[in-house]
Amino acid sequence: MRSLPIRAFLAPAALVLATALTACGSATKTVTSGGEPSTTTSASTATTTKPAGATTAPATTQPSTTTTSTAATETHTASEPAFTETQPHGAGASAAVALVRSHGYTPRSVAEYHENQTLRVLVGTRPTAGLGYDQQAFFFVDGRYIGTDAKEPSAIVRVLAQNDTEVALAYSLYRRGDALGSPSGGQAVVHFQLNNGRLQSIEQLPPTSVSSGVGRY
Secondary structure, X not given: OOOOOHHHHHHHHHHHHHHHHXXXXXXXXXXHOOOXXXXXXXXXXXXXXXXXXXXXXXXXXXXXXXXXXXXXXXXXXXXOOHHHHHOXXXXXXXXXXXXXXXXXXXXXXXXXXXXXXXXXXXXEXXXXXXXXXXXXEEEEEOOEEEEEOOOOOEOOEEEEEEOOOEEEEEXXXXXXXXXXXXXXXXXXXXXXXXXXXXXXXXXXXXXXXXXXXXXXX
């Protein structure tokens, strides 16, 4: 049997090995030339564009905060009563005292007249009443005299409380046979309130005479 040279066996083996190496190298080049770096770069680009939008959002909310603060201030200012803003203060206590005296009464206490209020009051006593049981309340609006609490005087009337537009007067009540200095009917409180420039009593004024049971005199 004829034997083949050793080169005949080595040549095909070298060819197979070369082919395998070539294929392996080709696969390695394919993996290396893939798009991995390009994908990472794209993701990085997307990440850097987001903060730009985030910084823009707070800027759009700033004007709305300023508008809300302005609206709240306007509401607070508009809550003031109209007449306290438009009506000027008139004559002082000295002029009010002179007016009360011109009606034949002497003011009991000038301290009752509050010049810083819109509605003001002075209680006067008529000297001709002997012991002083003949009293009336004189009302003023910004220093302008507007009238008394009742047509007829009361035996005892005093200022119980007052504020800018309201005065509470307390009237001593008498029963039949009571002495002027000893009223036994208790007292009635009447609130006088300024309403649209006009004075009105909230409660009904007690009668002057005791013929109905109790009265102011």
